[in-house]
Amino acid sequence: MFGAQQWANNKAAVPHHIVYKSDEGAILSNMSLQALLMQLLSGLSGGMLIYLIAVGLSLIFGTLRVLNLAHGAIYMLGAYLCVWLTSSLKPIPGMFWWALVLGPFLVALFGGLVETVLLRRIYRWHFMYQFILTFALILIISDSVKLLWGGGFRSITYPWPLDGSIKVAGGTFPLYNIFLVAVGVSIFFGLRALLHFTRLGKVIRGITYNREIMSALGENVPAVYTEVFMLGCWLGGFGGALATPLVTVSLGMDMAVIIQCFIVVVIGGLGSLTGAFIGSLILGLLDAFGIMVLPQLTIAFGFILMAVILIVRPYGLLGKREYE
Amino acid sequence: MEKRSLAQLLLSLSLLLALVLSLFGAFAQSAAAAQPEKKPILIGHLHPLTGPFAMFGTACSVGIDVAIDEINRQGGVLGRPFKVINRDDRNKPEVGLREAKDLVLNKKVDFLMGNISSTVALAISSFAKDAKVIYVVTGARSNQITEEKGHRYVFRIGANTFSRVSTVAQLAARKWGDKAKKVVMINPDYEYGRACGDYFMEEYGKLVPGIKLISADWPKLGTPDFTPYISKLMASDAEILFHSFYGGDYLTFVKQAVPAGVYKKFLVVGASCGGTETVCEMKKDDPIPLGEILSDEFPYWEIPNPKAKEVAGRFMDKAGTTYASYESVLGYTTVYALRDAIKAVKAVDTEKIITYLEGREIDSPIGKVKIQDFDHQALWPPYAGTMAFTADYPWPHIVDIWYPKPLEKVYRSREHVMKVRK
């Protein structure tokens, strides 16, 4: 008979809701090295998915010092655009790949509009106003999405040629997830290259340290701000588009994702892109191995880590303003 | 700053008052304008209209609208038309409660209905009890609504958690019981998920001796990435997988689990989720969970009663979709049940309508459905079947539908309900 314990018999308790002793211990002890490896892979790819979504937020906060609550909504917009482009232009082979290029570009344009018309006015204000403004954006974007595409679920699956799985570590692992890892790593190195080896990158880093001096040196700071915001939105939209074969696209996916982004950015260190990368991996691995050991606490992992980091080392793993 | 505060306060208050009175005036005027004898019978419909469950709200609205159109075209009931007021409960109990209060106290609706979230439904049910307004739950599934927290004014037209889980458990036991004793489960971490997990272990355990729970996972509702859960499942040696995903979570899980081989390794049973508004997104070449046991309340492609398919067609026309959702038929049935009750007692009298409906067999597109008198739970057949692709529909759905007879067996007995209400 399965193990069970009854909650205390009490007026407020409900007769059902038995807690089982599920046998995770058995799984753990029987787990072969290859199964552990699979779990590791899952954690890494999960972390990469989070990174792809959160990196835009990190970039925007790092340079513009704006905590963009609407980043989740940008992600959702990217996802819906990708699904719409893929399924409304079906006959063309490889449509997903075209959507992957076009969708985030449209999101970036939208981001540029938002920045120039709205955000620009409030940079000098206290950050709580950005909070409200970006929250208002969430409301507007999510209802606009509903107006355009309705409230139903949308789903597309793995695009050719990534619709199979490969045999790795004695098990099968979806090819698409491996692709995500590759993309995540590329984005990471790509951003580093942008920031260290291009002129724009150097200007961005300069502005992060001291906006006034850069302005005095003749740099068009407002334009750079716009460009950074657009890049951040592009990244968010790109993350959304990449996520579509994996997840279900529906209203509410913005809220589901924004807290995770915050957690990542806190763990890694506000403003540190490398930190965001490492933070995402940590969160992914925590989820993957946490569920082996403490499945009942799954929903709490992220917040516990966030609180611990903020208490012990508030600047996160990689410090306050590093752009390595 | 302090010296100004009195003046400020006065000004703000007068603005406030002006706002309030003008609104009040506006409402009073519109009420006066709609005075002619044909005062409509008002139904307040609460459901999420935004967010991840907006689908269900829209589907229920479709059913309600179709029913109201038909009834009004025939002259309404007692010479009065039906009218529905839709409100978004944002899946939050405080908002649902606030909207319900507004609907009843301000808009003076005669009936309340709807909701997919059991928490919201419980909050509204409690208010309906105090306000003495009939509240018909359609989508929310928790047994508590009609059992522990049931009362005279709340009804449910639709199945409940226990009936659906028990049905799928029985089907699974019949088909696979002899070879599936090691169970793994994965349920979203909230009341519905936990209740499903409990009920399944209870019911499946009653029919299949010696079952063992190998692992239980509780992902957050709305998890985008199930890969770690899937690899954990694949590492275990269980034989049967039970889950209670529905809606978006179900689609996500299937998309990720099928290619990973979950459906080849395990026999899979789901508590809900056969709903067409969800499965319609799976297309022929997508990963499909063939052979999975699922439950749906409106599998109109196989229901023997021809009215089912016909009404489904009307829903599809109204909504412009290629599928008809169970929430639509529940909304439709509810409106008709109210109409029939009003017609029979010849008045919009809450107490008389309740007495009429207790124990009554109401008409629905799937046939006659009995409303139990002691808990106001409709004995809606919680159809279960296995997932397959058939030629006539572009999406997979359950086939070989079955439900236990008599239905009273999967709905709780009078003794049980009386006991838990103590």
Add this chain to the structure above:
Amino acid sequence: MVLAVGLFASMPTFIDTSWISVFCEILILTVAASGLNLMMGYTGMISFGPAGLYAVGAYTTGILIVRAGAPFGLAMIAGPIVATVVSLIVGWFCVRRTAVYFALLTLAFSELIHTVIFKWYGFTKGDDGIVDIPLPDFLSSIDSYYYFTLACTVVCLLAMWIIVNSAFGKALQVIRENPNRAEFIGINVRKYQLVAFVIQGFFLGAAGSLLCGFSHSVFPTNAHWTKSIDIIIACLLGGIYHFYGPFVGSAVYILLDKVITSFTEYWSLFFGVVLLILVLFFRGGIAGFVSERLSSVTHEGS
């Protein structure tokens, strides 16, 4: 102030019950927002997590009444007290951080409280929530509860008035303007911030307890971050630099919500646009805007 109280007290006689319910909500939100404003407006520390403490107050009251059968009065007092204790613990950790980090840590704690409430089924009944919380007979009608809430709100606001106009309150404003200077003149900034945090906790807990009685139920969503946003917006809309800002903000927020949802399904869009306009053009909040107008009018002579 007396005029306002008189106005509100006379409301039930000539306004519909459904509106009384709305005003009751406004009062409850006012108490919460006033508490938050002590941190935001007077001390200059933005908190992203008031909902956690608010829910602690609500749940304390609810659990005491339903599980321990405590008398109503005791349960209502216990709510803010327990919230105060929790805010002492939470605040001790939070005030060691500044600005954004402080805000994020309050958010983390608020979400942790939410998770605890959600998961600890045996104690809080998790996401079933606790419904049908009984109130004493003399408070069972909407009107009578309204008077009760009004009385509590007045008491709370009076207390807040005394606090912000005391030396302590002035010290907080000094800390807001320049924490370094405050240290130099001998104010122990950390301690004062912690005290402010704890007082905020008391008010939030009080609002939570009032909510418990108002809706006869408590739910984990009372602790969700979107509830925090409600309280924060109420503060900001009204104007954080004014004592009556939270009240004006709460009233506008709730009334706006009500009006918008009654005429459209796409409330989110309209609400977002209105918020945008208010943030961009009414930066000081509505009370700020009004007081500016007033001062420009009255200063015309000089």
